[in-house]
Amino acid sequence: MRVTFYAVALTLASPSVAGDQTSASAMRVTDLPGGSAIGRLVFGGRSMCTGALVSDDLVLTAAHCLYDPFNGRKIDTSKMKFQAGMAGGKAKAVRGVVSAKHHPEYKHRKRGKNAQLGYDVALLRLNEAIPSSAAKPVPVGGRPAKGEMLGVVSYALGHKNDPAFAYPCQVLAQQSETLVMSCEVDFGASGAPVLSFGDGQKPALVSVVSAKAAMGGRKVSVGTSLDTKTLNALMTESWASLK
Structure with missing residues (x-):
């Protein structure tokens, strides 16, 4: 196929067009074991992605999230934040990012180019571990x-x-x-x-x-x-x- x-x-962190996604099931995120480990990643107020804790201080996300969607340059980790369990605009825990590394075979392509498929995955190390009382890794x-x-x-x-x-x-x-x-x-x-x-x-x-x-x-x-x-x-x- x-x-x-x-x-x-x-996407931008503050999109101008709204369009909520609906669920095909009555199951809610809050019903999921480890749901609070999933959070919002923000990058200097210019873009946003989603990520998930896979250990108390490591977040898994897409590799292309590490690059500015406008100029294609790698984003400074000091401008990255992970907001675990964000709901109603409030997070269970907020952490900065001290280092980030994508899959060794990932090659980034600038905006407007066809996206590279496969290997689009990255790990972020947080500046401080998130305790299990706030979020358990997935x-x-x-x-x-x-x-x-x-x-x-x-x-x-x-x-x-x-x-x-x-x-x-x-x-x-x-x-x-x-x-x-x-x-x-x-x-x-x-x-x-x-x-x-x-x-x-x-x-x-x-x-x-x-x-x-x-x-x-x-x-x-x-x-x-x-x-x-x-x-x-x-x-x-x-x-x-x-x-």
Whole structure:
């Protein structure tokens, strides 16, 4: 199946057009184990993404979030903040970022260029650990199977102060490290955790959102699969350099 990409899911922190995303289920973000570990990332007031704690001081997000969407330059980490569990405009914890590293095989492309797919994942080290009483890290799972039930939690256009939960959705196609999913997302959802709900287990982080897309006229999302190969490369190359 051919996938036509029309927008990378990166947005300004203060969008001028509202457009709330609705959930396909009565399940709420507050019902999710580890939901408070998902938060809003802000970058000097110019852009916004979503991220999730994978340890008490490491946040997983999309690699392209580390670059200014206007000039393509890497953003100074001193201008980055992670707001864990943001709801109603209030966060469970707010931390600065002291270092950031994307997947070693990720190559950034400037705005207006076709987005690179696969390896669009990065780790941010926070300036101070977030205690488990405020937010427990999200467990990381493996590559989801086609048809597996998923959910995406994101902060995006029209709901920048409260998380939206797209659920249920599923994997439609896989190609190398890239997943095409039926989960609908909006601008700002870059880096949003894709959670698997397979086998009645607690939700596990299996991908991060890279882009909005269209496939055969249908709105879909695209993400980097967090399989063993991708995780190992990220953790051995990036994680080690952040310690």
